[in-house]
Amino acid sequence: MVEAAVQVIAREGADGATTRKIADEPQAPLTSLHYCFQNKENLLLAVFIRLAEEMPVTVDLLDGNEGLGRAAEQALTRSMQWDRHPA
Template sequence: MAHISAAERRPQFIEAAIVVIARDGVDGATTRRIADEAKAPLATLHYCFQTKENLLVAVFEHLSSEMSVDLDSIAVKGASTATVAERVLTATMQWLVDRPVRARAEIEIDLWAQRNDPEMARGIYDGFRQAWTDLLMKGRTPLPAAEVETLVRVMIALADGLTMQFISDLDPQRTMRDTETACTMIRSYLKSRSRAAA
């Protein structure tokens, strides 16, 4: 049997962990179950990641980088802040409904981090907040930083709620309809805010 390097094994373990976490939750995703899913020796998993926590971080970073590639493709140049906000929320939710196993794994890791590793949980949200803030600040009608921060926090709350509903009922059409409603709410808020500022 040919030797498989640690560099080749790492992505296999990450993919296996996503499947097992989505199916069994983080607490149920033992390193043995993950190694079995990857069809690899348990010792190799421990060699590649040392601890389950290191593997969880790698899984979350992998999922975040996949999603950020899609967000980076959002056209923001010349678009209004409201349009950018809608595109960010819609692209995020479309990414999640297209990948229900990844959506569930991401939520499971986030909930686990909230209970077990508050620093990791803060890092998860800080990453989303920063990425979304950077995109919104490129809008044609930039808001003051404090208002962007509030808007991003509300958008993340909407995305979290929509994701929880989606992984509960697995109805992509309903989730995207609800996302359109959330976008209408954001647009309405930003329109009323700009009228108040005028």
């Protein structure tokens, strides 16, 4: 379902990605989505976590006092760019 959500969000944006459209992507029953995630917000959180894990954060951003903050800023910026400009 997470991969299906990524595909639907990339195609239709977060607002246009309804739970029904997401469940239809892998031809799964809508009840399966709600059983696994309870609601759209939990599914979107799973999508964000997956994308955050896939984003490369270079080691040099983690060096120094501001490294962690800069790495977080980079991750958030990339996730927002992904939402606006899907690959």
